Amino acid sequence: xxxSTETPQRGAPESATRRADTASDGADRAGWRALATQxxxxxxxxxxxxxxxxxxxxxxxxxxxxxxxALWRSTREHLLLTVTAAVIVLALAVxxxxxxxxxxxxxxxxxxxxxxxxxxxxxxxxxxxxxATWLGFGFGTTVVALVLYAALPVLRNTMVGLQGVDPRxxxxxxxxxxxxxxxxxxxxxxxxxxxxxxxxRTALVLLVGTATLATFINGGGLGVLINTGITLSxxxxxxxxxxxxxxxxxxxxxxxxxxxxxARPKGL
Amino acid sequence: xxDYVLERRELIAFQAFQHVSLVVQCVLLGTVIALALAVLxxxxxxxxxxxxxxxxxxxxxxxxxxxxxxxxxxxxxxxPAVIAVTFYAALPVLRNAVVGLAxxxxxxxxxxxxxxxxxxxxxxxxxxxxxxxxxxxGIRISTQMVMGIAAIAAYVLGPGLGxxxxxxxxxxGGANALNSTLVGTIAIVLLALVLDxxxxxxxxxxxxxxxxx
Amino acid sequence: MSxxxxxETPASDAxxxxxxxxxxAIRLDGVTKHYPGQDRPAVDDVDLEIPAGETVMFxxxxxxxxxxxxxxxxxxxxxxxxxxxxxxxxxxDQDPDKLRRRIGYVIQxxxxxxxxxxxxxxxLVPRMLGWDKPRxxxxxxxxxDLVGLDPAVYRDRYPRELxxxxxxxxxxxxxxxxxxPVLLMDEPFGAVxxxxxxxxxxxxxxxxxxxxxxxxxxTHDFDEAVKLGDRIVVxxxxxxxxQYDTPDAILASPAEEYVADFVGAGATLKQLTLTxxxxxxxxxxxxxxxxxxxxxxxxxxxxxxxxxxxxxDERGRPISxxxxxxxxxxxxxxxxxxxRLPVVGVRSTLNDALDTMxxxxxxxxxxxxxxxALAGVLKVEAVMAAIRRxxxxxxx
Numbered sequence: 001x002x003x004s005t006e007t008p009q010r011g012a013p014e015s016a017t018r019r020a021d022t023a024s025d026g027a028d029r030a031g032w033r034a035l036a037t038q039x040x041x042x043x044x045x046x047x048x049x050x051x052x053x054x055x056x057x058x059x060x061x062x063x064x065x066x067x068x069x070a071l072w073r074s075t076r077e078h079l080l081l082t083v084t085a086a087v088i089v090l091a092l093a094v095x096x097x098x099x100x101x102x103x104x105x106x107x108x109x110x111x112x113x114x115x116x117x118x119x120x121x122x123x124x125x126x127x128x129x130x131x132a133t134w135l136g137f138g139f140g141t142t143v144v145a146l147v148l149y150a151a152l153p154v155l156r157n158t159m160v161g162l163q164g165v166d167p168r169x170x171x172x173x174x175x176x177x178x179x180x181x182x183x184x185x186x187x188x189x190x191x192x193x194x195x196x197x198x199x200x201r202t203a204l205v206l207l208v209g210t211a212t213l214a215t216f217i218n219g220g221g222l223g224v225l226i227n228t229g230i231t232l233s234x235x236x237x238x239x240x241x242x243x244x245x246x247x248x249x250x251x252x253x254x255x256x257x258x259x260x261x262x263a264r265p266k267g268l
Numbered sequence: 269x270x271d272y273v274l275e276r277r278e279l280i281a282f283q284a285f286q287h288v289s290l291v292v293q294c295v296l297l298g299t300v301i302a303l304a305l306a307v308l309x310x311x312x313x314x315x316x317x318x319x320x321x322x323x324x325x326x327x328x329x330x331x332x333x334x335x336x337x338x339x340x341x342x343x344x345x346x347x348p349a350v351i352a353v354t355f356y357a358a359l360p361v362l363r364n365a366v367v368g369l370a371x372x373x374x375x376x377x378x379x380x381x382x383x384x385x386x387x388x389x390x391x392x393x394x395x396x397x398x399x400x401x402x403x404x405x406g407i408r409i410s411t412q413m414v415m416g417i418a419a420i421a422a423y424v425l426g427p428g429l430g431x432x433x434x435x436x437x438x439x440x441g442g443a444n445a446l447n448s449t450l451v452g453t454i455a456i457v458l459l460a461l462v463l464d465x466x467x468x469x470x471x472x473x474x475x476x477x478x479x480x481x
Numbered sequence: 482m483s484x485x486x487x488x489e490t491p492a493s494d495a496x497x498x499x500x501x502x503x504x505x506a507i508r509l510d511g512v513t514k515h516y517p518g519q520d521r522p523a524v525d526d527v528d529l530e531i532p533a534g535e536t537v538m539f540x541x542x543x544x545x546x547x548x549x550x551x552x553x554x555x556x557x558x559x560x561x562x563x564x565x566x567x568x569x570x571x572x573x574d575q576d577p578d579k580l581r582r583r584i585g586y587v588i589q590x591x592x593x594x595x596x597x598x599x600x601x602x603x604x605l606v607p608r609m610l611g612w613d614k615p616r617x618x619x620x621x622x623x624x625x626d627l628v629g630l631d632p633a634v635y636r637d638r639y640p641r642e643l644x645x646x647x648x649x650x651x652x653x654x655x656x657x658x659x660x661x662p663v664l665l666m667d668e669p670f671g672a673v674x675x676x677x678x679x680x681x682x683x684x685x686x687x688x689x690x691x692x693x694x695x696x697x698x699x700t701h702d703f704d705e706a707v708k709l710g711d712r713i714v715v716x717x718x719x720x721x722x723x724q725y726d727t728p729d730a731i732l733a734s735p736a737e738e739y740v741a742d743f744v745g746a747g748a749t750l751k752q753l754t755l756t757x758x759x760x761x762x763x764x765x766x767x768x769x770x771x772x773x774x775x776x777x778x779x780x781x782x783x784x785x786x787x788x789x790x791x792x793x794d795e796r797g798r799p800i801s802x803x804x805x806x807x808x809x810x811x812x813x814x815x816x817x818x819x820x821r822l823p824v825v826g827v828r829s830t831l832n833d834a835l836d837t838m839x840x841x842x843x844x845x846x847x848x849x850x851x852x853x854a855l856a857g858v859l860k861v862e863a864v865m866a867a868i869r870r871x872x873x874x875x876x877x
Contacts, residue, residue, distance in 0.1 A: 037321070121412055121460035123419035125430065126453030129437045133446050172592030175557055175665075176606050176655070177582035190596050209330030213420070216437055226336040230424070235340040242333035249328040265596035267639030 097158025142219030157199025161192030201256030287428030298357030306365035364406025368399030502534030504695030505568035512563035541716030591652025683826035763857025
């Protein structure tokens with residue numbers, strides 16, 4: 001009785017180990033399988049687009065805008081906007097999130113979260129236009145607007161992730177003589193990684209989508225295709241732009257999921 | 269800015285009403301669709317996974333892109349706006365409804381069946397009421413999100429406060445351009461907060477007292 | 482066999498430990514904790530001497546300040562007044578991180594870091610102290626062995642792959658990693674089931690027998706305090722020390738009505754929890770190693786007038802106790818592990834032994850000593866006789 005509840009290792013340690021291993025292997029495989037469908041969807045979409053593009057009869061304007069080089073330039077602009085904003089968001093929001101969960105600033109965190117949540121209700125397009133009246137049109141303004149818009153999910157998830165770490169583990173770390181910094185880097189941040197990364201992925205997807213609005217303030221990107229399509233009533237342009245942005249968002253989301261899957265600390 | 273608001277209060281009020289009316293109707297429609305879908309799928313793990321996949325993928329599609337795609341078949345006007353806003357409103361509710369229904373304690377369902385309740389009675393008397401707080405959380409997320417999306421919908425000539433923002437954009441540098449944009453943006457933020465408050469209130473009133481937290 | 486079946490003589494007088502001592506003394510001088518905004522101090526001017534190498538139990542109602550006092554020992558909570566001395570050295574103003582590396586700390590459920598393997602968890606403090614990898618690895622295996630977990634099996638597991646009791650063992654191993662002289666334990670066994678708790682208590686007694694650390698242990702379970710403690714401190718609100726004495730003395734003469742209430746009714750029967758299984762004469766039984774001739778074992782048992790045989794595995798640990806009829810059906814002694822075999826350690830109390838028998842619905846328990854090797858068998862009759870004796874003593 002005592003033995004069975006307390007020390008299953010004596011019965012058959014190997015089988016117990018194997019069971020645990022196959023269980024986690026199984027979860028792992030299921031995780032990868034789920035991750036496999038999304039890129040297939042993206043590839044199928046790209047393929048369909050390419051087939052349509054090769055076979056479609058286009059007007060001269062359309063053909064110029066939908067040339068492979070032009071498409072690639074728009075996509076690159078779009079990605080550049082997204083990546084620049086994402087890097088700045090990471091560099092600002094993660095340290096800020098950490099700072100707001102440390103003792104000196106902890107009391108301010110509900111206030112910051114409240115303000116940020118309210119800010120999130122602001123329509124992105126309003127933010128773009130307001131910033132443009134202040135900073136003028138162009139790439140820089142677009143990046144500022146994107147950063148403001150995408151910082152919240154990263155900030156919030158950093159804080160939520162850190163607050164979600166069992167305080168007893170922090171105490172255990174301090175209790176065994178780890179410094180505050182050691183506890184932060186070796187215990188709190190690794191345990192918060194899944195939540196933080198899911199915030200980063202949310203932000204990335206938000207960035208890809210919001211960057212389509214850059215066209216309104218001359219920021220470039222794939223939104224230009226959609227906008228031109230709308231203003232000139234060229235359905236082929238606007239659908240191409242929309243499809244490519246959607247595929248890009250899906251691809252970025254997938255990349256985020258892969259990173260989350262790989263970076264998730266083992267043992268959780 | 270006050271002068272601007274006072275001067276045009278009727279127009280602004282009308283656009284605000286249109287904006288809220290679009291959002292509220294689309295959220296209602298989206299909620300009904302999402303609940304129906306959730307009820308259809310929640311008993312089957314495969315269908316549940318599919319529904320979760322659809323809501324996750326759907327939420328990654330940029331609103332501006334979807335509006336563009338809808339323009340091709342439907343043209344300018346209210347139809348693409350309603351479809352797009354309803355689409356985005358339904359997704360968070362779908363995700364939460366599936367989670368909420370799956371989270372209902374199986375033993376409660378069994379005991380309800382045990383006392384002779386029919387399948388649909390179990391759904392309407394036990395499962396949906398218990399899942400309601402989670403569903404409502406989804407509705408709140410939806411509402412906040414589509415308030416902003418509805419602003420973009422104004423670009424395809426949908427109704428609402430987005431019109432103020434876009435008219436500001438088109439007259440940038442000109443008189444009242446800033447006022448127009450600012451009023452549109454702030455009005456949307458305020459209305460979003462008011463709607464959220466109303467939803468919290470609705471939650472208090474519609475959540476069974478026994479499971480209120 | 483003869484060596485392991487001899488019951489170990491426990492240190493009967495706890496105040497004079499006969500075991501090896503590697504711990505150091507702790508002295509508290511007027512230690513106080515006053516939280517801003519509260520009228521009464523959480524801990525009010527406590528003086529306490531904790532002798533080297535002893536296990537001192539802090540008991541008292543929740544909110545009495547016992548945990549606060551414990552956490553002031555490793556300065557997780559900074560005292561607002563008073564001095565703390567470790568081994569005669571005033572450590573009140575020492576760098577807390579350095580201080581804590583010299584004090585092991587065990588909390589409920591072990592406080593293991595879920596994203597690190599068992600080995601990484603245990604090796605944290607040695608690595609912080611600058612040990613190299615091979616030395617740390619050796620130490621980790623040594624400690625796993627000490628707490629009764631096979632290093633080869635458990636070294637690379639993650640905490641969630643362990644049972645609650647195993648996690649708690651790893652927690653103890655981690656606290657002992659850098660061989661600190663002092664171990665602080667904050668209700669460590671509060672979250673495990675009663676049977677596992679009993680087992681972990683036995684393990685702690687055994688480890689303490691081997692190591693002789695100074696242990697300060699917070700619990701709200703008076704039975705646990707009586708079982709594990711060399712001395713018990715009974716606290717009242719504000720960490721007022723109501724009584725500080727050996728378990729027998731507290732049970733025999735509670736200092737105040739408050740202590741008597743806390744000790745609870747039936748204090749005389751609680752004397753039972755003072756008697757260790759090892760104090761009672763154990764029945765020596767016929768044993769058989771796995772894989773040996775079954776018939777020979779049956780014959781030996783018959784000759785000794787016994788109707789069962791205890792089967793031992795290759796490390797001398799009991800795994801089952803078949804009746805002669807059951808064993809007679811086999812040709813060689815089977816290696817089957819009986820999951821319902823009732824087992825207690827020699828340092829268990831008679832109370833534990835009785836509980837285990839009742840839980841297993843058996844008339845006796847198998848008793849194990851060092852490294853879980855067989856020490857003998859305790860029958861229910863022997864427990865009853867001990868109860869009668871202790872009643873007679875109290876009455877007389």
